[in-house]
Amino acid sequence: MHQLVTSRLLLRPFTPADVEIVHPIYSDPEVMRYVATGPLADIAHTRRLVDDYSDHQFHHGYSFWAVIEQTSGVLIGDAGLYRTPAGEVELGYTLGKAWWGRGYATEAAGAWLRMAFEDLGVDEVVALAEPANTASLHVLTKLGMRRSGERLAFGRPHTVFRGQRPASIASTPSSTR
Numbered sequence: 294m295h296q297l298v299t300s301r302l303l304l305r306p307f308t309p310a311d312v313e314i315v316h317p318i319y320s321d322p323e324v325m326r327y328v329a330t331g332p333l334a335d336i337a338h339t340r341r342l343v344d345d346y347s348d349h350q351f352h353h354g355y356s357f358w359a360v361i362e363q364t365s366g367v368l369i370g371d372a373g374l375y376r377t378p379a380g381e382v383e384l385g386y387t388l389g390k391a392w393w394g395r396g397y398a399t400e401a402a403g404a405w406l407r408m409a410f411e412d413l414g415v416d417e418v419v420a421l422a423e424p425a426n427t428a429s430l431h432v433l434t435k436l437g438m439r440r441s442g443e444r445l446a447f448g449r450p451h452t453v454f455r456g457q458r459p460a461s462i463a464s465t466p467s468s469t470r
């Protein structure tokens with residue numbers, strides 16, 4: 294599946310043409326305050342990141358995807374799943390400041406959780422948020438993920454959240470790759 298549609302958003306894999314559009318978001322220190330990479334210094338970093346997304350998509354069938362606001366057609370950020378070195382499937386999202394506070398992250402992340410459990414055969418999704426990142430903690434709580442301890446990640450303490458495939462959704466043979 295190469296597109297996710299919610300009531301207000303469309304999510305699809307990034308393309309090289311998105312690099313210049315997403316760079317102002319990835320280079321904004323306020324947006325990137327709690328994101329592991331920090332603000333990306335130049336567009337070459339953003340290009341490498343978008344290349345990594347495509348590579349991850351090719352190998353695993355999911356990745357961080359571009360989030361498009363349907364009414365404007367504007368690319369407003371990213372949301373998606375990434376496989377960690379430990380083999381977990383991790384949920385993440387980053388939106389440009391202009392689009393915060395409208396429920397968009399919850400909408401995009403909710404669509405990814407459904408896809409993870411219903412289509413990708415994922416049994417558990419994890420998410421990490423720094424305790425000071427109130428907006429992200431709210432998103433994960435609203436999604437129904439449960440707090441599951443703390444973990445040092447990228448040198449900083451993070452609250453760990455977990456969401457499991459609901460029993461009502463049968464496990465599919467195409468388990469996590």
Ligand SMILES: CC(C)(COP(=O)(O)OP(=O)(O)OC[C@H]1O[C@@H](n2cnc3c(N)ncnc32)[C@H](O)[C@@H]1OP(=O)(O)O)[C@@H](O)C(=O)NCCC(=O)NCCS
Nearest residue numbers: 324386387388393394395396397398399422427428429431
């Ligand atoms: C985290 C982020 C994606 C949230 O996006 P969003 O679209 O604004 O999120 P939503 O509107 O779906 O939900 C945010 C919730 O947090 C609440 N919130 C936001 N900022 C808050 C604050 N400073 N204090 C308390 N609550 C706050 C909102 O009111 C909302 O809750 P509500 O629906 O109960 O009112 C966005 O802030 C962002 O891109 N931040 C920078 C990148 C980042 O930190 N990503 C996550 C890394 S773990």
